[in-house]
Amino acid sequence: SVVKAYFDQFQNDFTMFLRCRSKELIGGGKMVLTILGRKTNEPYSKESSYMFHLLATILNNMVTEGLIDEEKLNRFNLPFYAPSPTELGFLIENEGSFSLDQIHVSEVSWQP
Numbered sequence: 875s876v877v878k879a880y881f882d883q884f885q886n887d888f889t890m891f892l893r894c895r896s897k898e899l900i901g902g903g904k905m906v907l908t909i910l911g912r913k914t915n916e917p918y919s920k921e922s923s924y925m926f927h928l929l930a931t932i933l934n935n936m937v938t939e940g941l942i943d944e945e946k947l948n949r950f951n952l953p954f955y956a957p958s959p960t961e962l963g964f965l966i967e968n969e970g971s972f973s974l975d976q977i978h979v980s981e982v983s984w985q986p
Contacts, residue, residue: 877917877955884955888962889969896971905972911956913979921956 895905912921933950936942957965959977966974 880953880955881917881957881961883953884957885965888957888965892966892969892971904975909957909962911962911979912958913981915958915960917958919956926952926954 899905912919914921929952933942933947937944937947959979963974963977966972
């Protein structure tokens with residue numbers, strides 16, 4: 875499935891990110907990450923989709939105005955995976971370079 879492929883890619887990329895950061899930090903150092911994700915463990919959740927809805931609206935308007943070819947828009951793909959806190963915790967612990975002190979979920983209102 876597409877969701878599994880996106881998660882697998884996120885897992886590979888995030889694990890590599892952690893490995894690289896672990897080489898940069900001094901012993902005992904701390905790292906704070908801010909990541910757009912979702913609160914639930916349900917990968918089909920629409921929690922983080924509002925900004926993509928805005929992007930889709932803008933791109934469709936650009937097609938209507940003739941600024942973008944509709945075929946190109948139909949081929950456009952934005953590979954993005956919004957991890958859950960559980961997934962992040964698992965990946966951080968599994969990679970092994972860091973100990974996880976805290977995961978905090980903050981809500982952002984995308985409504986104007």
